[in-house]
Amino acid sequence: MSATVTPQLNQLxxxxxxxEARRVVLSSYLGSTIEFYDFLLYATAxxxxxxxxxxxGLDPLAATxxxxxxxxxxxxxxxxxxxxxxxFGDRLGRKKMLILSMLxxxxxxxxxxxxxxxxxIGSWGAIILVTLRLMQGVAIGGEWGGAALMALEHxxxxxxxxxxxxxxxxxxxxxxxxxxxxxxFASLPEDQFLSWGWRVPFLLSAALLIVGLVIRAKISExxxxxxxxxxxxxxxxxxxxxxxxxxxxxxxxxxxxxGGAAGFALQVVMASFAVTYAVSHGAERQPVLYAFATAxxxxxxxxxxxxxxxxxxxxxxxxxxxxxxxxxxxxxxxxWLASSNILLIFFAFMVGLTxxxxxxxxxxxxxxxxxxxxxxxxxxxxxxxxxxxxxxGFTPSILATLYGADGQISRVLLYLGILTAISGIAILLTKxxxxxxxxxxxx
Numbered sequence: 085m086s087a088t089v090t091p092q093l094n095q096l097x098x099x100x101x102x103x104e105a106r107r108v109v110l111s112s113y114l115g116s117t118i119e120f121y122d123f124l125l126y127a128t129a130x131x132x133x134x135x136x137x138x139x140x141g142l143d144p145l146a147a148t149x150x151x152x153x154x155x156x157x158x159x160x161x162x163x164x165x166x167x168x169x170x171x172f173g174d175r176l177g178r179k180k181m182l183i184l185s186m187l188x189x190x191x192x193x194x195x196x197x198x199x200x201x202x203x204x205i206g207s208w209g210a211i212i213l214v215t216l217r218l219m220q221g222v223a224i225g226g227e228w229g230g231a232a233l234m235a236l237e238h239x240x241x242x243x244x245x246x247x248x249x250x251x252x253x254x255x256x257x258x259x260x261x262x263x264x265x266x267x268x269f270a271s272l273p274e275d276q277f278l279s280w281g282w283r284v285p286f287l288l289s290a291a292l293l294i295v296g297l298v299i300r301a302k303i304s305e306x307x308x309x310x311x312x313x314x315x316x317x318x319x320x321x322x323x324x325x326x327x328x329x330x331x332x333x334x335x336x337x338x339x340x341x342x343g344g345a346a347g348f349a350l351q352v353v354m355a356s357f358a359v360t361y362a363v364s365h366g367a368e369r370q371p372v373l374y375a376f377a378t379a380x381x382x383x384x385x386x387x388x389x390x391x392x393x394x395x396x397x398x399x400x401x402x403x404x405x406x407x408x409x410x411x412x413x414x415x416x417x418x419x420w421l422a423s424s425n426i427l428l429i430f431f432a433f434m435v436g437l438t439x440x441x442x443x444x445x446x447x448x449x450x451x452x453x454x455x456x457x458x459x460x461x462x463x464x465x466x467x468x469x470x471x472x473x474x475x476x477g478f479t480p481s482i483l484a485t486l487y488g489a490d491g492q493i494s495r496v497l498l499y500l501g502i503l504t505a506i507s508g509i510a511i512l513l514t515k516x517x518x519x520x521x522x523x524x525x526x527x
Contacts, residue, residue, distance in 0.1 A: 104304060105238040109250050111303045112231040115186060116254025117261065118296040119227045122193035122289050123158065123220055124255070125262035127355040130155040130480070132270070132369065133282040138202045138210045145488045150210075152356070152480040157214050158221035159477025162469035165225020167327055170462030173230055174326040178237075178461060179305050182230040186300060189223035190293025192216045197286030201279075229465030232448040237308035237522065242395055245518060248448035249391020253384045256441065259355055260380035267373035308457055308522055326462035336454040337467050339514045344451060344471030346407055346507035347443035349500060352476040354380075354436050357483045357496075358421055362432075366424035375426060379433035383441040390445025398516045399450035406442035407508045413439065414497045422493075453517035460522075475503065 134154065135147035142150060165185070173181040196216050202209045231251045239247035262285060269281035330337055354376065362372045394402045413435055420432035451471075455463030486495040 101238075101307075102240075105240075105247065108238045108303050109235045109247050111299050112235040113250040113254050113257075114299055115182065115296050116227070116231050116251045117257040118254075118292045119186060119189050119224055120255045120258030121262045121292060122189050122258075122286075123224045124259040124355055125193070125266065125285055126158065126196070126217065126220065127155060127259075127352060127480075128263055128266050128359070128373070129282055129286075131356045131360045132266075133278060134213070136278050137282070138199075138213055140202055145484070148360075148484050149481055149488075152484055154210065154214050154217055155356070155480060156477045158217045158224070159473045161218040161221025162225035162472055162477075163466055165222035166229060166465030166467075166469040167225075167462065168222065169226025170229055170459075170465040171326050173226070173233075173461035173465070174459055177305050178230045178234050178309055179300070179303060181226055181461070182234065183297060183300050185223045185226035185230065186293065186296045188219055189227065190289050190296070192219035192223065193286050193289035194293070197283040197289070225465060225469045228448075228468055229452075229461050232452050232464060232468075233309075233461055234303070236449060236452050241521070243392075244453070244522075245394040245399065245446050245449040246388070246392040248452060249388050249394075249445045252391070252444045252448045253387040255351065255444070256380040256383045256387065256437065259351075260377045260384075263355075263373050263377035263380065267370055267377060270370050270373060326459040327466075329459035330455065330463040330466065336514075337463060337470075339510050340451045340454055340467035341470040341474060342510035343403075343507050343514060344447055344468065345475030345510075346410075346504040347403075347440060347447055348472045348475035349479050349503050350410065350436065350440040350443070350475075352479050353483065353500065354433060354440065356480045357487075358418075358433070358436065360484075361418070361487075361493075362421045362424075362429050365422040367426060367429055371426045372429060375430035376433050379430060379437050382434065383437040386438055386441035387445045390442045391449065392445075394446035394449065395518060398518050399446040399453075400511055400514065400516055402446050403443050403450070403511055404508055406439050407504050407511075409442075410436075410439040411501050411504050414501060418493050418497065450514075450517060453520050453522070454514070457522065475507075 130151045131148075134151040135142075135144070138154075139147035139150045169181045169185060193216075196213065199209055199212050199216070228251065231254075232248050235247045235251055236244050265285040265288065266282065269284055270277055272281040359372055359376055363369050390402055417432045417436050420428040420435075423429065451468050452460060452464040454467070482499065483496050486499060487493065
């Protein structure tokens with residue numbers, strides 16, 4: 085393990101360290117917002133745009149499934165990003181990897197907005213789309229672990245859940261921002277929206293990239309990581325590869341993978357399938373997008389509050405209560421989505437996203453606390469990204485196939501209920517982590 089760190093941080097007063105911690109949390113939140121704006125904007129476009137632009141030669145169901153398949157490609161690449169960025173983040177430092185991940189994401193997202201349609205370059209449009217989506221996946225695979233660890237490792241021990249929750253709060257914020265922007269252009273006539281309107285939200289990624297890089301360049305390296313580097317340099321024993329440290333004792337990795345899956349399934353169901361489901365039952369596209377975006381924005385507060393609650397009650401109880409509530413409310417949520425009443429649709433989004441946010445608030449701390457410092461970036465990143473692959477990567481395609489078979493929602497509800505129950509069992513099998521000493525803990 086080697087890195088360039090900031091020794092000045094150890095010389096700061098308590099008040100100055102708290103100020104720096106707040107700066108890091110704000111940076112993690114804004115950076116996460118920008119990255120998830122890019123990543124989840126794709127979900128909305130996959131539901132409303134790409135079937136018509138890149139898969140127009142297929143029948144509607146096949147085009148939707150193919151579009152969601154490109155969406156899944158990003159989730160397949162996320163664990164790879166977690167391994168790559170995790171390794172170098174555990175060896176070279178959290179901050180450098182955060183800057184690199186943001187650069188890759190911003191470039192890929194901007195280029196998506198420049199891809200010619202299938203009518204112009206045929207199947208090459210879909211091939212380029214998948215390639216850039218894979219780049220997005222690698223970038224987001226490295227982003228989350230670094231942002232979560234920077235917030236977590238700068239925070240005071242009793243405030244780790246609260247601090248790390250701001251990273252996860254960036255996801256609904258970015259999702260809301262992306263949906264608002266896409267919804268604005270969705271008000272254009274259909275032909276204009278599908279020809280150029282959808283591209284503008286992706287092109288705006290270039291401006292967000294510049295803002296994000298400036299913010300990230302000003303923060304200090306993690307003090308826990310800096311201390312680990314110093315201890316490693318003074319130790320005669322050579323540190324094991326971070327990925328080997330994680331997989332040689334895979335229990336924690338497997339538990340966080342399955343434990344986090346339901347939260348990600350819920351996230352992507354609301355952002356993609358639920359939007360399409362509401363529109364297919366008679367609701368207008370733009371009001372549905374705005375209803376989802378508004379609910380996403382409101383759910384940000386729930387994420388942060390539940391992160392703070394988990395510092396008191398524990399990560400496990402908060403997440404488990406929400407999973408039970410979601411299973412109980414599955415049928416009402418989809419009944420409201422099918423009502424074509426925009427107020428009931430908004431309420432459905434609000435209830436679904438509240439359940440998601442209650443899981444999501446403690447999740448960053450819950451996953452990160454399962455691994456020791458020398459392999460924490462790798463373990464947290466791979467665990468988180470594998471959870472997203474299990475819970476979200478294939479969920480839109482699976483749900484579209486289950487629902488498209490006969491138009492019955494019962495199979496969709498059963499699938500989501502089983503997945504949530506599996507996550508609940510995995511969380512029950514973990515140990516409570518809120519009181520773990522991050523300086524000394526080795527999983």
